[in-house]
Amino acid sequence: HISKLPDVGTTIFTVMATLAKKHRAINLAQGFPDFKMDANLIDLVTSAMKNGHNQYAPMPGDLGLREAIAKKFDLLYNTSYHPEQELTITAGATQAIFSVISAFIKPNDEVIIFRPAYDCYQPAIALNGGKTVSIALASPDFKVDWNVVKAKINSRTKMMIINTPQNPIGTIFSEADMLQLQQITKETDIIVLSDEVYEHMVFDGKKHQSVCLFPDLKSRSFIVASFGKTFHNTGWKTGYCCAPKTLMSEFRKVHQFNVFSVNHPMQKALAEYLENENHYLELSVFYQQKRDLVLSLIKDSRFKFTPSKGTYFQLLDYSEITNENDVDFAKRLTIENKLASIPISVFYDTKIESKMLRFCFAKKDDTLKRAADILNHV
């Protein structure tokens, strides 16, 4: 067989976005904003280009940007990452995740992930010969039982991937979760890959629990982040990762031959933009208003929900409406009702009973109102 990924098809995000386009449906499927990003940030890119930053950036990224990120870690989490040795700018979180996995996973190594899991983890593990060990979280609260996690750990466990706030379910890890994670990985060589792309979208006054807040955990963790999520420009594909020096130097061995470095003028612009902390601190309030708008508009519909605690996604339970599986219902809703969403069963590797779809609320209020109108008539 020539395929290295025989069981992998086209990602659900492409499938649903294509279907939405074909049927002129409102696209609450793929996660990206339908409103404009800040024009000031665009101006910073054109200035960087006019100022001549059009050749290769340094391999680990523009130093000014790495310094601005280090400052953010200090401000938000009171912790330090050395800009020269412990931070690398990447082509979005996706490349960071792929390169972390490639740098450490050897054939037969086991990687623990929590399902429903974002869909880029498992193929990267498989391409490196690793084995994905899944822990399925169940609705409605998707709580992690850390005793179950502990029972999955053995001498082959090389890595654990966590994602808080978690896409597609909109849950967050509490401080107690993080302490348990720290405890069960203590005195192991397990590397924790912490996907924190939604760190600035945490609702109801809760605090984002980054791995870097827990010193022992920080010492064996990578954090990956995405500017696309934070600054409403997913098409720029810029992000970063950070880790203690010894881990980061292994990461860079892969990164330098994977992309070498990423888009230079955008890094210059982001470095300047990041200096104003309001550009990210106001995000939770901004998205909580959007979540609350949608939920208030559909409160009398036949969809049931638990409010999203983080991310810009909301799960809706359609079990009162139909017995169809979520893939069929998501397609029918797109074709017949002109509203696209994402079925969540595709993020599991076992059959699930729950009937839920994921809707993205990173949209103009007008888009959300039109979508709510449809949901109220299903």
Ligand code: PMP
């Ligand atoms: N991780 C999660 C949980 C995501 O939702 C996404 C999609 N934005 C990514 C990683 C990839 O981010 P990027 O677009 O920066 O590659």
Ligand code: GLN
């Ligand atoms: N992260 C986005 C989402 O969850 C999609 C990114 C992609 O299309 N690969 O919808």
